[in-house]
Amino acid sequence: xxxxxxxxxxxxxxxxxxxxxxxxxxxxxxxxxxxxxxxxxxxxxxxxxxxxxxxxxxxxxxxxxxxxxxxxxxxxxxxxxxxxxxxxxxxxxxxxxxxxxxxxxxxxxxxx
Amino acid sequence: xxxxxxxxxxxxxxxxxxxxxxxxxxxxxxxxxxxxxxxxxxxxxxxxxxxxxxxxxxxxxxxxxxxxxxxxxxxxxxxxxxxxxxxxxxxxxxxxxxxxxxxxxxxxxxxxxxx
Numbered sequence: 001x002x003x004x005x006x007x008x009x010x011x012x013x014x015x016x017x018x019x020x021x022x023x024x025x026x027x028x029x030x031x032x033x034x035x036x037x038x039x040x041x042x043x044x045x046x047x048x049x050x051x052x053x054x055x056x057x058x059x060x061x062x063x064x065x066x067x068x069x070x071x072x073x074x075x076x077x078x079x080x081x082x083x084x085x086x087x088x089x090x091x092x093x094x095x096x097x098x099x100x101x102x103x104x105x106x107x108x109x110x111x112x
Numbered sequence: 113x114x115x116x117x118x119x120x121x122x123x124x125x126x127x128x129x130x131x132x133x134x135x136x137x138x139x140x141x142x143x144x145x146x147x148x149x150x151x152x153x154x155x156x157x158x159x160x161x162x163x164x165x166x167x168x169x170x171x172x173x174x175x176x177x178x179x180x181x182x183x184x185x186x187x188x189x190x191x192x193x194x195x196x197x198x199x200x201x202x203x204x205x206x207x208x209x210x211x212x213x214x215x216x217x218x219x220x221x222x223x224x225x226x227x
Contacts, residue, residue, distance in 0.1 A: 004154075033215060033216075035218075041220065042116070042202065042218040042219055042220045042221060043155070043202070043218045044218070045215040045216075045217070048215055087154050087155075089154070095168060099145060099157055099160055099168050100155075100157065100216065101157065102147075102154030102155050102156070103154050104152070104153050104154050105152075105153070105154050
């Protein structure tokens with residue numbers, strides 16, 4: 001299978017910025033999603049990128065470079081409630097909407 | 113507008129038993145996908161249902177089966193439970209099998225513990 005790699009854990013201070021990287025194999029790529037998952041809860045959709053560039057949504061931004069097989073999620077002005085797991089997920093061209101391959105998730109810990 | 117609902121929320125079963133998990137998709141959605149999420153891991157795709165048929169399947173054994181009803185709700189069945197089946201089972205709904213730009217909405221999940 002194709003690997004999707006993201007760091008296991010990141011720690012940052014309240015009010016700071018954190019960047020979560022995600023890398024994947026470029027062959028067959030057809031879109032990348034970022035989800036946030038608090039412990040014991042459902043993943044919630046944050047962003048979707050299929051073209052190169054930066055998508056900004058309030059405090060959260062997501063970037064994609066298809067040629068490099070690279071994406072990042074940028075969290076600005078961190079708040080305590082942002083402590084959660086952030087999941088990078090890829091849709092491949094052979095797959096339908098709803099079928100995603102997820103990375104293992106990055107646990108973000110926000111400290112006071 | 114109700115989102116994706118799953119039942120039950122928690123379940124404890126014994127090795128060898130069978131279990132059925134249920135999912136009602138978000139209003140307006142017709143496609144249901146099931147995922148298994150082990151502790152500390154990302155969700156792993158099990159299979160997807162559209163128009164009451166299994167359309168795609170991940171790398172899971174035949175012990176995992178499912179069904180979709182005319183009202184788009186779905187069931188996941190697991191036979192001959194193993195300790196390794198202990199996980200959070202997530203249901204995700206979306207609209208249309210292909211060609212529609214829509215994210216998948218996830219339910220809260222069913223926490224299955226096999227003892």
